[in-house]
Amino acid sequence: MYIIAGLGNPGKRYENTRHNIGFIALDLLAERNDIKINKIKHKALVGEGRISGQKVLLVKPQTYMNLSGQSVREVMEYYKEEIDRLVVIYDDIDIPSGTVRIRKKGSAGTHNGMRSIIYDLKSDQFPRIRIGIGNNRKGDLRDFVIGGFSKEEKEPLAEAVRRAVLAAECIVEKGIDKAMNEYNIRQKAAGENDDKKGND
Numbered sequence: 001m002y003i004i005a006g007l008g009n010p011g012k013r014y015e016n017t018r019h020n021i022g023f024i025a026l027d028l029l030a031e032r033n034d035i036k037i038n039k040i041k042h043k044a045l046v047g048e049g050r051i052s053g054q055k056v057l058l059v060k061p062q063t064y065m066n067l068s069g070q071s072v073r074e075v076m077e078y079y080k081e082e083i084d085r086l087v088v089i090y091d092d093i094d095i096p097s098g099t100v101r102i103r104k105k106g107s108a109g110t111h112n113g114m115r116s117i118i119y120d121l122k123s124d125q126f127p128r129i130r131i132g133i134g135n136n137r138k139g140d141l142r143d144f145v146i147g148g149f150s151k152e153e154k155e156p157l158a159e160a161v162r163r164a165v166l167a168a169e170c171i172v173e174k175g176i177d178k179a180m181n182e183y184n185i186r187q188k189a190a191g192e193n194d195d196k197k198g199n200d
Contacts, residue, residue, distance in 0.1 A: 002051075002172050003081055004029065005044075005059040007068055007090040007113040018133040021091040021161060022113075023060055025131065029165045030058055042074035052173035061113075068113040069120030076121065086126040087171055089164055090114060097134030098156030100163045102171075102180045103127065127176050129164045133157070 006026030014020050030037050035049030037058050045060040057079065061071035076086060084104075094109050095101055105125045108114035118124045133153075163183060170179040 001055040001057060001079065001081055002085050002087060003057045003059060003075055003079065004087045004089065004168055004172075005061065005068075005072055005075075005117075007065060007088065007111075008060065009065050010060075010062045018091055019065060021131050021133065021157065022089045025089045025129075025161045025164045025168075026058055026060055028161060029168055032165060032169075042078060043071040044075065046075075051169055054172050056172060066112040066116055069116035069118070072117050073120040083121065083123050083126050084176075086121075087168060088114065088117060088126065088128045089168065090128065090130060091133045092130035093133055093135040095130060095132035095134075097132050097153060098160045099132035100160050100167060100183055100185075101130045101132070102167055102176070102184055103130070104176050104180070127171060129167050129171075131157070131160050131164050 004026065006022035006024075008014065008020035008023030026037065029035075030047055030049075033049055033051050035047045035056070035058055037045050037047035037060060039046050040062070042059075043061060043063050045062060047058045049056060049058070057075070059072065059075055061068040063071050072086070072088075076083070090111060090113055092101070092109065092111060104127055106128075107124060108118050114128070167179045167183040170182060
């Protein structure tokens with residue numbers, strides 16, 4: 001079974017904010033695969049279903065972002081799945097807004113939710129899908145990540161969420177390597193004519 005966790009903060013206040021893009025992606029993944037995320041277990045909202053015939057558990061931790069690891073650890077201990085069957089979807093200020101990056105493993109970077117998960121699982125050996133939200137670097141970082149989407153961001157980020165969801169489905173159906181090859185497409189820089197692929 002694959003356990004796919006989308007990260008965010010619970011409550012209406014945070015619903016449509018940059019830091020909740022993991023929740024937004026998980027909701028779309030659930031909708032596309034007719035999975036109801038409506039049970040409260042392991043400090044999370046969870047939903048069981050199938051993607052491409054494979055059993056999956058979708059998880060939205062309800063602990064607030066910086067304690068996400070408590071919930072994910074409980075889920076992993078309960079289901080006793082291998083660490084590489086966990087996939088985490090989350091926002092990332094360190095990559096350009098509207099881009100998607102998939103990695104097999106690695107550090108948390110600057111993301112407090114991922115830091116919490118790695119700390120609680122005592123491992124960083126699990127796949128993750130990062131959705132770039134960029135960073136304006138002008139004001140307070142916390143205000144930026146829990147802020148709503150600007151008019152200019154909405155369309156590119158909606159497309160990034162859609163691609164992240166397709167990548168998650170690809171991981172379940174075809175494996176992480178295939179997903180990295182298909183969805184790690186670098187965003188075009190100004191004046192660039194071709195996409196470059198890479199396994200960041």
